[in-house]
Amino acid sequence: xxxxxxxxxxxxxxxxxxxxxxxxxxxxxxxxxxxxxxxxxxxxxxxxxxxxxxxxxxxxxxxxxxxxxxxxxxxxxxxxxxxxxxxxxxxxxxxxxxxxxxxxxxxxxxxxxxxxxxxxxxxxxxxxxxxxxxxxxxxxxxxxxxxxxxxxxxxxxxxxxxxxxxxxxxxxxxxxxxxxxxxxxxxxxxxxxxxxxxxxxxxxxxxxxxxxxxxxxxxxxxxxxxxxxxxxxxxxxxxxxxxxxxxxxxxxxxxxxxxxxxxxxxxxxxxxxxxxxxxxxxxxxxxxxxxxxxxxxxxxxxxxxxxxxxxx
Numbered sequence: 001x002x003x004x005x006x007x008x009x010x011x012x013x014x015x016x017x018x019x020x021x022x023x024x025x026x027x028x029x030x031x032x033x034x035x036x037x038x039x040x041x042x043x044x045x046x047x048x049x050x051x052x053x054x055x056x057x058x059x060x061x062x063x064x065x066x067x068x069x070x071x072x073x074x075x076x077x078x079x080x081x082x083x084x085x086x087x088x089x090x091x092x093x094x095x096x097x098x099x100x101x102x103x104x105x106x107x108x109x110x111x112x113x114x115x116x117x118x119x120x121x122x123x124x125x126x127x128x129x130x131x132x133x134x135x136x137x138x139x140x141x142x143x144x145x146x147x148x149x150x151x152x153x154x155x156x157x158x159x160x161x162x163x164x165x166x167x168x169x170x171x172x173x174x175x176x177x178x179x180x181x182x183x184x185x186x187x188x189x190x191x192x193x194x195x196x197x198x199x200x201x202x203x204x205x206x207x208x209x210x211x212x213x214x215x216x217x218x219x220x221x222x223x224x225x226x227x228x229x230x231x232x233x234x235x236x237x238x239x240x241x242x243x244x245x246x247x248x249x250x251x252x253x254x255x256x257x258x259x260x261x262x263x264x265x266x267x268x269x270x271x272x273x274x275x276x277x278x279x280x281x282x283x284x285x286x287x288x289x290x291x292x293x294x295x296x297x298x299x300x301x302x303x304x305x306x307x308x309x310x311x312x
């Protein structure tokens with residue numbers, strides 16, 4: 001994006017413009033530029049993500065070893081995790097962007113793109129799954145979260161740290177993520193809603209989802225996995241209708257508890273009702289995974305296993 005005469009930014013630059021800003025890479029990596037889409041990341045749909053997955057798989061069939069996707073930061077972590085779950089190939093998948101647009105002093109776009117191209121060209125990157133490269137850190141798609149609205153180091157793995165870094169144009173790996181699961185899908189046309197928990201929350205939003213024929217629901221719970229009692233009626237109704245309900249927490253770090261609290265709406269009670277525990281995933285990433293599993297034709301019991309027994 002770039003500022004126009006009004007001073008407001010909107011999509012304006014293409015891939016060739018971005019690559020032209022880093023002439024130092026001319027002799028470092030052979031690369032081509034393709035135009036897939038040029039919209040704010042808030043405009044992307046699940047259909048767009050499926051098309052992007054197919055596009056990446058075609059690039060590998062065409063002989064490319066890696067792909068760098070320039071992406072708006074608003075929904076980058078969702079796209080990255082979707083690709084991590086669905087790309088059926090050995091191509092390196094790297095996402096990057098910028099917090100400071102080219103109209104500002106010290107835009108972070110060129111260095112992020114340069115680091116990303118070097119990362120995509122590294123032989124070890126395909127083993128890492130999809131990654132986000134930002135502020136010279138390489139972060140696993142499953143773990144990456146945008147934690148700050150404006151800072152240039154906004155993408156972090158808050159609990160585990162980066163997989164590696166780009167240091168003076170050299171890729172240094174610190175660790176590898178656990179073995180990931182990849183699912184074969186042709187579409188992602190499943191409706192999954194996120195229902196937030198808060199003081200005094202009831203079942204009204206749950207009923208709205210059921211009326212809209214939701215295929216799955218993610219409940220973003222309090223603490224280590226608790227909901228207000230007013231939400232229980234809606235949760236029970238959804239489960240009785242055979243709709244998978246996945247539990248996450250609005251607290252950003254740690255895993256859900258299992259058998260600590262005994263009150264109704266506590267984690268033990270929710271598990272007894274048939275709620276699926278989303279472990280340490282954020283609500284928006286649990287939604288992506290639930291859409292993928294539903295699209296792959298998994299039953300509720302299979303979905304439960306994929307969330308609770310396959311932690312990566």
